[in-house]
Amino acid sequence: MTHVFTIAIDGPAGAGKGTLARRLADHYRLNLLDTGLTYRAVAYALIQHALPLDNVSAAETAARQVDMAKLDRAVLSAHAVGEAASKVAVYPTVRRILVEKQRDFAKTPPGAVLDGRDIGTVVCPDADIKLYVTASTEVRARRRLAEIESIGGTADFAEILADIVRRDERDMGRADSPLKPATDAHLLDTSEMAIEAAFLAAMAVIDDVLAKRDKA
Numbered sequence: 001m002t003h004v005f006t007i008a009i010d011g012p013a014g015a016g017k018g019t020l021a022r023r024l025a026d027h028y029r030l031n032l033l034d035t036g037l038t039y040r041a042v043a044y045a046l047i048q049h050a051l052p053l054d055n056v057s058a059a060e061t062a063a064r065q066v067d068m069a070k071l072d073r074a075v076l077s078a079h080a081v082g083e084a085a086s087k088v089a090v091y092p093t094v095r096r097i098l099v100e101k102q103r104d105f106a107k108t109p110p111g112a113v114l115d116g117r118d119i120g121t122v123v124c125p126d127a128d129i130k131l132y133v134t135a136s137t138e139v140r141a142r143r144r145l146a147e148i149e150s151i152g153g154t155a156d157f158a159e160i161l162a163d164i165v166r167r168d169e170r171d172m173g174r175a176d177s178p179l180k181p182a183t184d185a186h187l188l189d190t191s192e193m194a195i196e197a198a199f200l201a202a203m204a205v206i207d208d209v210l211a212k213r214d215k216a
């Protein structure tokens, strides 16, 4: 049987896990899933229908309708959608529906890089590689500000920082599948690291696992 290879990447908003996941998926020729987009798609559907974010049964319906092949990053990447996604992500029934779709995606050969908050702990606890990517709140806020400014926008650093702290609290503090490193995750702190260095560090971890496996 062909082994389906899985790389699980978790971490808080703005730690650089999305870029890292894309680089790794390209390098190891694996499928790529940003699981945050699935929660964003649910939040976006509720916002579009002017429904409150605590309407759990509408959120469940939206979750069932999420089409993994049609997740539109351009539409879903808005800051307000991320904030709303973090709110619908607290509901266990919504999570269960999305987690099932994420697991199906992960099982598709040749395997995948998935990034999110609970990939190594809940979605793919048997992943071949687990990375927990983090950075200080200040560094993450600075990166977010630079990102906004690079596309001609303006934002207030203190507001961005407060947003990040609030989102961390919600994602780490929820009862179901809170953000935390899996016990067997490799920690990667990107506070003092450019994305290229983070990519090289992750590659070293992965190649080491692959080399040991080849020898076994």
Ligand code: DC
Pocket (backbone or CB within 6 Å): 013, 035, 036, 037, 039, 040, 082, 085, 086, 089, 115, 116, 117, 118, 119, 167, 171
């Ligand atoms: O990674 P992101 O910013 O696109 O995620 C948006 C929100 O979705 C995040 O604040 C919490 C939720 N989320 C989650 O609960 N579990 C995941 N695996 C991915 C995202």
